[in-house]
Amino acid sequence: MDPVPLFPQPVDTRLTHLHQTLLTRYGQPAPRVQRDPLSQLIYSLLASRTKTEDSDNVMRGLQSRYATWEEFRDAPLAEVEQAIAGVTFPEVKAPRIKGALMGITARYGSLTLDFLAKYRTDKIREWLEGFEGVGAQVSAAVVNFSTLRRRALCVDANHLRVTQRLALTPRADAATTETRLMRLVPEDWDAAMLDEHHSLVKLHAQTLCTFAEPKCGACPLVERCPFGKKTVGQV
Numbered sequence: 739m740d741p742v743p744l745f746p747q748p749v750d751t752r753l754t755h756l757h758q759t760l761l762t763r764y765g766q767p768a769p770r771v772q773r774d775p776l777s778q779l780i781y782s783l784l785a786s787r788t789k790t791e792d793s794d795n796v797m798r799g800l801q802s803r804y805a806t807w808e809e810f811r812d813a814p815l816a817e818v819e820q821a822i823a824g825v826t827f828p829e830v831k832a833p834r835i836k837g838a839l840m841g842i843t844a845r846y847g848s849l850t851l852d853f854l855a856k857y858r859t860d861k862i863r864e865w866l867e868g869f870e871g872v873g874a875q876v877s878a879a880v881v882n883f884s885t886l887r888r889r890a891l892c893v894d895a896n897h898l899r900v901t902q903r904l905a906l907t908p909r910a911d912a913a914t915t916e917t918r919l920m921r922l923v924p925e926d927w928d929a930a931m932l933d934e935h936h937s938l939v940k941l942h943a944q945t946l947c948t949f950a951e952p953k954c955g956a957c958p959l960v961e962r963c964p965f966g967k968k969t970v971g972q973v
């Protein structure tokens with residue numbers, strides 16, 4: 739039995755408040771179509787700094803052009819780059835994606851990530867992050883959004899901006915911010931709830947808390963937001 743603490747620890751409700759406020763503002767996000775882990779890895783590598791619509795279009799194009807991911811892996815690099823030209827930085831992403839697909843095949847013996855389901859979440863993420871271009875954001879997306887459905891919080895540029903403006907955690911990179919935010923996540927939030935939280939924060943980042951022109955005067959979080967209070971002149 740765990741020792742009973744002498745003094746009860748205060749419960750940090752900031753993420754619960756953020757989640758409920760965004761849920762009230764935007765409603766329930768559309769349920770995610772869960773991909774197998776390999777398809778999610780490819781999608782996440784494509785999607786970095788790219789509009790969702792463009793990533794979706796390129797992913798659809800790849801799936802109609804190649805009958806299998808093995809065919810895509812074996813295509814010449816110039817063809818891969820051309821096939822993903824609809825996302826940002828195809829010249830950087832093409833060698834990374836091709837390298838990851840070849841690396842998975844070399845390490846596992848075939849091109850699949852389904853075997854990861856047997857492993858602990860931290861081991862899966864460490865394994866994925868061994869590939870060039872796969873950082874905390876991509877590994878979190880693979881374990882949380884795919885059929886692996888593990889607890890992780892995908893902190894992308896949108897998520898980072900909102901949490902930093904709200905001063906939920908000290909300013910830091912995405913990996914450190916995820917670790918700090920996970921300490922604030924209520925224990926009963928499962929993988930689906932973390933996915934929903936990510937979707938709500940992303941929606942907020944794209945709707946009101948935009949990079950260039952945050953609409954703080956219309957934001958339901960302004961009373962708790964140091965950046966927003968400064969912007970609307972409340973401090």
Ligand code: SF4
Binds near residue numbers: 947955960963
């Ligand atoms: S008040 Fe402004 S900066 Fe703060 S979360 Fe809202 S839109 Fe973003």
